[in-house]
Amino acid sequence: MAETRKQVKRSVADGQDEANRRQALIRASARLFREKGFEATTVRDIAGAVGMRSGSPFYHFSNKQEILKAVMEEGLRQGLDRTEEALKAATTPQERFRAMVRTHYGILHDEGSEFIAVLLYDWRSLPDEHKQDIIAVKDRYDLLWQACLQEMLSLGLLGANSDHDKAAADDVKTARLMIMGAINFTVTWYKQHTGRGAMDLDALSDRTVRFFMREAP
Amino acid sequence: MAETRKQVKRSVADGQDEANRRQALIRASARLFREKGFEATTVRDIAGAVGMRSGSPFYHFSNKQEILKAVMEEGLRQGLDRTEEALKAATTPQERFRAMVRTHYGILHDEGSEFIAVLLYDWRSLPDEHKQDIIAVKDRYDLLWQACLQEMLSLGLLGANSDHDKAAADDVKTARLMIMGAINFTVTWYKQHTGRGAMDLDALSDRTVRFFMREAP
């Protein structure tokens, strides 16, 4: 009986260790993929980054593509969590819009948060049979944006249609694609530096919100 | 003397053929890079696409990276030409803005025009020593946008600062980064199809212009 309990404890701990090692591989992979791309990153790079030998990642993942999928899933999971958390503190449509913009910038540019940038950069490398799984989660995130922008458009606080009471579904989708495009594209040019004259994520968010948002009519 | 003339003629023709083969390699590479990425495209893929054997592209380019650079240069050259041409027909700031948006969409999505999409997707794969050359040409293109948006902002036809006579340089840059980001990001989601319900590049341009442009105050 004591024996049994001990064994159970041991295997729970092992399971934790294993999950930790898996997480370490995902984090290291995200950083490497973000830096030089999925195709240019070797399994040896990944293994080396967490102190393993070249064959060992395959104890945790059945192939390289599964690592890519795990990176993207981790990013979306974290992104949804952070966004829902940020929305709790926002009460007005304008505050919600600002919160979503700022949170998305964090998701894209915070240190240790390279998962979504990898999703954007290396989508082509994800095997077709995995794409639907990722899209399903991404759809949930897009819905949060859709609700936020629907609200903004209806109030005339955004882009076209400020003179209509109801924003058409197409307009909401266009607004989402344009705004998220603008924000996502910062992965190609925004660099966080600490020197003077640097623009931090708060400043970038301010500029973005100011550019897209209209005064209430 | 006749001999000499003939030889000159011949070598001119050869030079043409060689240039043609080089162009064919650039076009085929652009299509392949756009489809599956620079790293995932092999020299054998490229050679096969123009009916060559695997070693032959190296008669035209000293290595694979030089092909990538040539693809990007070709795209910027074509992009500048098309934009300057389109601007000739536009007389008002609004017309110029619309012309630049529509032309950029053409550059990104027209069939046989995959060069700039490759620049956006595979920038990381370009060796550092080539980046400055490409940036120098890209700067010329950005300047055309900068002038166009400066004009729009000063007239209060765009985003923030509609109540100021002079748009600050930072505002122009922000507007450019946001608008070009939104447009460039369409490479990740826009698909041209011919069926009903499809949005062609004219419709996409309309939506884009309408979303970003304000009524004159």
Place this chain on the structure above:
DNA sequence: CCTACCGATCGGTAGG
């Protein structure tokens, strides 16, 4: 531009 080839490297596996 082809033929023939090479050294290096890659993703992945067997067996412990």
Place this chain on the structure above:
DNA sequence: CCTACCGATCGGTAGG
């Protein structure tokens, strides 16, 4: 998770 390894493929070259 390591050791030891493999088949396949890759970018690139020599010689014509």
